[in-house]
Amino acid sequence: xxxxxxxxxxxxxxxLAWIVMLLEVPSFLRISIVxxxxxxxPGVALTRTFSPTSFFERLLVTSSISVSAVVLVSTALLxxxxxxxxxxxxxxxxxxxxxxxxxxxSPASGKNWLDWERRSSDESSFVHSRRAKIMxxxxxxxxxxxxxxxxxDPCETVRxxxxxxxxxxxxxxxxxxxxxLTFLEPTAGFEALVAQKYGDISxxx
Amino acid sequence: MKTSIERxxxxxxxxxxxxxxxxxxxxxxxxxxxxxxxxxxxxxxxFRTDPETVGDFGxxxxxxxxxxxxFVLLIGLALHSVLRTDFVERRAALTVGSLVTFVSAAPPxxxxxxxxxxxxxxxxxxxxxxxxxxLDRQDDVLGIYHNWPGLFAGSASLVEWxxxxxxxxxxxxxxxxxxxxxxxxxVYLSGALTDSRRNVWLGALVFFGANWIGQDYYSxxxxxxxxxxxxxxLALRYFRPTSLLLPGTAVYLSLILMISAIAxxxxxxxxxxxxxxxxxxxxxxxxxxxxxAFTALATAGWMISFASPYVEANLVxxxxxxxxxxxxxxxxxxxxxxxxxxxxxxxxxxxxSLILVLSLAGLxxxxxxERRSNxxxxxxxxxxxxxxIVMAFGGEILFRVALFMLPVxxxxxxETIRHDTSTSGQWxxxxxxxxxxxxxxxxxxFGKDNFYTFSTNEVDVVAELSEVAPxxxxxxxxxxxxxxxxxxxxxxxxxxxxxxxxxxxxSIQEAPADVLFEWLSNDAYESGFVLLxxxxxxxxxxxxxxxxxxxxxxxxxxxxxxxxxxxxxxxEAVVFERRP
Numbered sequence: 001x002x003x004x005x006x007x008x009x010x011x012x013x014x015x016l017a018w019i020v021m022l023l024e025v026p027s028f029l030r031i032s033i034v035x036x037x038x039x040x041x042p043g044v045a046l047t048r049t050f051s052p053t054s055f056f057e058r059l060l061v062t063s064s065i066s067v068s069a070v071v072l073v074s075t076a077l078l079x080x081x082x083x084x085x086x087x088x089x090x091x092x093x094x095x096x097x098x099x100x101x102x103x104x105x106s107p108a109s110g111k112n113w114l115d116w117e118r119r120s121s122d123e124s125s126f127v128h129s130r131r132a133k134i135m136x137x138x139x140x141x142x143x144x145x146x147x148x149x150x151x152x153d154p155c156e157t158v159r160x161x162x163x164x165x166x167x168x169x170x171x172x173x174x175x176x177x178x179x180x181l182t183f184l185e186p187t188a189g190f191e192a193l194v195a196q197k198y199g200d201i202s203x204x205x
Numbered sequence: 206m207k208t209s210i211e212r213x214x215x216x217x218x219x220x221x222x223x224x225x226x227x228x229x230x231x232x233x234x235x236x237x238x239x240x241x242x243x244x245x246x247x248x249x250x251x252f253r254t255d256p257e258t259v260g261d262f263g264x265x266x267x268x269x270x271x272x273x274x275x276f277v278l279l280i281g282l283a284l285h286s287v288l289r290t291d292f293v294e295r296r297a298a299l300t301v302g303s304l305v306t307f308v309s310a311a312p313p314x315x316x317x318x319x320x321x322x323x324x325x326x327x328x329x330x331x332x333x334x335x336x337x338x339x340l341d342r343q344d345d346v347l348g349i350y351h352n353w354p355g356l357f358a359g360s361a362s363l364v365e366w367x368x369x370x371x372x373x374x375x376x377x378x379x380x381x382x383x384x385x386x387x388x389x390x391x392v393y394l395s396g397a398l399t400d401s402r403r404n405v406w407l408g409a410l411v412f413f414g415a416n417w418i419g420q421d422y423y424s425x426x427x428x429x430x431x432x433x434x435x436x437x438x439l440a441l442r443y444f445r446p447t448s449l450l451l452p453g454t455a456v457y458l459s460l461i462l463m464i465s466a467i468a469x470x471x472x473x474x475x476x477x478x479x480x481x482x483x484x485x486x487x488x489x490x491x492x493x494x495x496x497x498a499f500t501a502l503a504t505a506g507w508m509i510s511f512a513s514p515y516v517e518a519n520l521v522x523x524x525x526x527x528x529x530x531x532x533x534x535x536x537x538x539x540x541x542x543x544x545x546x547x548x549x550x551x552x553x554x555x556x557x558s559l560i561l562v563l564s565l566a567g568l569x570x571x572x573x574x575e576r577r578s579n580x581x582x583x584x585x586x587x588x589x590x591x592x593x594i595v596m597a598f599g600g601e602i603l604f605r606v607a608l609f610m611l612p613v614x615x616x617x618x619x620e621t622i623r624h625d626t627s628t629s630g631q632w633x634x635x636x637x638x639x640x641x642x643x644x645x646x647x648x649x650x651f652g653k654d655n656f657y658t659f660s661t662n663e664v665d666v667v668a669e670l671s672e673v674a675p676x677x678x679x680x681x682x683x684x685x686x687x688x689x690x691x692x693x694x695x696x697x698x699x700x701x702x703x704x705x706x707x708x709x710x711x712s713i714q715e716a717p718a719d720v721l722f723e724w725l726s727n728d729a730y731e732s733g734f735v736l737l738x739x740x741x742x743x744x745x746x747x748x749x750x751x752x753x754x755x756x757x758x759x760x761x762x763x764x765x766x767x768x769x770x771x772x773x774x775x776x777e778a779v780v781f782e783r784r785p
Binding site: 027034061063065070075078081089099 | 295298302334338339340354355356358359361362363365366367368369386388389390392393396428431432434435438439453454455458459462463465466469470511
C-alpha cells in the first residue's frame with residue numbers, strides 16, 4: 001500500500017501513536033511518539049510532493065499542516081458533539097494515509113518529480129535510480145532537490161527520466177539543499193515535454 | 206523576484222560553475238564547540254536560578270553571571286554565524302535555533318509553572334473540553350474561547366493521547382515549541398522576500414531580539430500566528446507571477462487546511478491574513494484571487510455559523526470599537542501605564558526596541574528602493590496589520606499590529622545592517638543593534654516576571670479550591686493575577702477586587718471583614734470564598750492596581766475576624782471561607 005518512505009512513515013507513526021495510546025507505557029515515550037505524530041504525520045502525507053527548499057522550512061510547513069489537521073478534525077468533532085480522542089487519532093491516520101496516496105498519484109505530483117541515475121563506477125551504465133523534486137524548470141535546465149544529490153561531483157553527468165522522457169543533466173550549481181542541472185542531449189520527447197508543460201523559461205522571465 | 210539559482214537556470218548563455226558547499230560535518234569548527242559549551246552553561250545557570258530572587262527587574266538579574274555570560278556568547282555566536290564570510294545555513298540555523306530555544310526555555314526551567322495569569326484560563330477551557338467533551342458557546346466567563354475553540358480542541362486531543370490529566374505541562378513548554386515554529390515561519394516568509402539566506406537568518410535574529418510582545422504562550426493567537434506565517438510563505442512561493450513552482454493538489458490542500466485552522470482558532474489573525482493576501486493580490490505580488498476569497502469565506506462563515514452566539518451578543522461592542530484608531534491606540538498605551546520605577550524601564554525598553562527596528566526597517570525600504578528591489582511585497586505585508594488598528598481587541602491592538610509587522614520589519618532591518626558590503630562594516634552596525642535589541646528583550650520580555658510568574662504552591666492552592674468548592678460558588682479575588690480558572694472554572698462566579706469600582710474598593714478598605722462577609726452571605730451562591738495570593742500583591746505593587754497596603758490589610762482583617770476561617774492556608778496563598 002505504501003511503497004515510498006513518506007507513506008511508510010505515515011503508516012508507522014499512526015500505528016505507533018495508536019499503540020501507545022492504548023497501552024500504559026512510560027509517559028515520556030508516549031508523549032514523544034504522540035508529539036511526533038501530531039507535529040509530523042499529516043504534514044508528511046502532503047509535503048511529500050512539494051517539499052520546500054531547506055530542511056528547516058520543510059519542517060515548518062510539515063508541522064504547520066499537521067497541527068492544522070489536528071486542530072480541524074478535533075474542532076469538527078467537538079462542534080458536532082462527537083469529540084473522541086481515539087476517533088480523532090483514527091481519522092487523522094486514515095486521512096493521512098489516503099491523502100498521501102492521492103497526492104502522490106495525482107498528475108500534478110508526477111509533473112514535479114524526476115528520476116536521476118548516476119554513472120556506474122566503470123562508466124558502462126547508469127545505476128542507482130533516485131527521485132528528486134523539480135523546484136524550477138527552464139528550457140535549458142532545471143533546479144531539483146532530493147536525497148543523494150549531495151554526493152554528486154561537480155560537473156558530473158546524470159541520466160534524467162521525467163514523465164517517461166529521457167535527457168542527461170550536468171550539475172551546475174548548488175544552493176543549500178537544491179541543485180541546478182543543465183540539460184545535455186535531451187531527447188525530442190523530453191524537449192517537447194518541457195515546452196508543452198511549462199513553456200520556455202527564458203521567455204517567461 | 207527570483208532567487209539566484211532561479212536566475213541561473215533561466216539565464217541564457219554559458220553557465221559558470223560554483224563549487225558545491227561543504228557538508229555540515231565539515232563545519233564542526235570552534236564556533237559549534239562554543240555553542241555546545243554555551244548551551245550547557247545556560248542550562249546549568251537556569252537550573253541554579255532561584256525564582257525567589259527574581260526582583261523588580263525580572264528574571265535576568267537573578268540568573269548566575271556565568272549563565273548570563275553564556276547567553277551573551279550565544280547571541281554573539283548567532284550574529285557571527287550570519288556575518289562570517291563562509292556562511293553556512295545549517296550553522297546559522299543551529300546557533301539562532303539554540304538561542305531561541307534557551308531564551309524560550311528559561312521561564313519553564315526556572316519557575317516550573319506557566320507564566321502569565323491569563324494563560325491559565327486557556328488551560329481551563331481545555332480542561333472544560335476534557336471533562337465534558339463539548340463546548341458551552343453561551344458561556345459568559347470564557348465564551349470567546351468556546352466560539353473559536355481550535356487550540357483547545359486540538360490540545361485536548363493531545364492531552365488525552367499523551368495520557369495527561371490537564372494541559373498544564375503542554376502550556377508550560379508551549380513557548381519553546383511555538384517559538385521554534387515561529388522561527389521556521391519567519392525564515393520561510395523572509396525567504397520568499399529576498400535572495401540572501403544571510404539576510405533571512407539575520408532577520409530571524411533581529412525578529413527574536415525585538416519580539417518582546419509576549420504572544421508566544423499557550424494561546425490561540427500564538428498558534429494562529431505560526432500558521433499565518435506559513436500561509437504567506439507558501440502563497441508567495443507558489444503564486445507569485447514570476448514563480449516557477451507548480452502549485453499541485455497538495456499545495457492547495459495545505460493552504461485550505463491552514464487557513465481553515467486559523468479561522469476556527471482566532472478572531473483577529475484571519476482578518477489580518479485576509480487583508481495581507483488581498484493587498485498582495487491587488488499589488489500584483491500574487492496571482493490567486495481564491496486565496497483572499499477563501500480566507501474571507503472561512504472567516505465569515507465561522508463567525509455567522511458556529512461563533513454566532515458570541516458575535517450576536519457582542520456585536521454592539523465590536524461596532525463601537527471599530528473605526529476608532531486613535532482611541533484604540535491610546536487604550537493600548539493606557540493599559541501599559543505603570544507605577545513602579547523598574548517598570549518604567551521595562552516599558553521604555555520595549556518601546557525603544559520597536560523604535561530601533563522601525564528606524565532600521567525604514568532605512569531598509571529606502572535601500573531597496575535605491576537598488577530597485579521589490580518594495581511592493583514588503584509594503585503590502587506591512588500595511589495589512591496596520592489597518593487592524595481600527596479594532597480595539599482588549600486594548601492590545603498596537604502590540605498585535607507590531608507583532609504582525611515584525612517579520613518584515615526585521616528582514617528590512619537586517620538588510621540595513623548588511624548594507625555595507627564589508628564584513629567589518631556589517632559588524633560595526635550589527636553588533637550594537639543586536640546587543641541593544643537583546644538587552645531590551647531581557648527587560649521587556651522578562652522584566653515583569655516578578656509578578657507574572659507563580660509558585661507551584663499557588664497553583665496547588667487553586668487546584669485544591671477548584672476541587673472542593675461546590676458549583677455555583679462566589680470567588681472573591683484580590684486580582685486576576687494568579688493561576689486563575691484553570692480547573693473546573695465554571696464552578697465559580699468571579700469578583701476580582703481590583704476591577705471593582707473605586708467606591709466599592711473604598712468600602713472594602715474601610716471595613717474589609719464586614720463588606721466581604723456581606724458579599725459572601727449572598728444566598729444566590731452555593732458557597733463563597735476569598736482568595737488572596739502573593740502574586741496578586743506583587744502585581745498591585747508593580748502596576749499600582751490597588752494601594753500597596755490594601756491586600757495585606759484585607760488578609761489581616763479576615764484572619765482576625767471570627768466570622769471567617771482559612772480553608773486553605775499556605776505561605777503563598779490563602780483561601781478564606783465564611784463560617785456557617
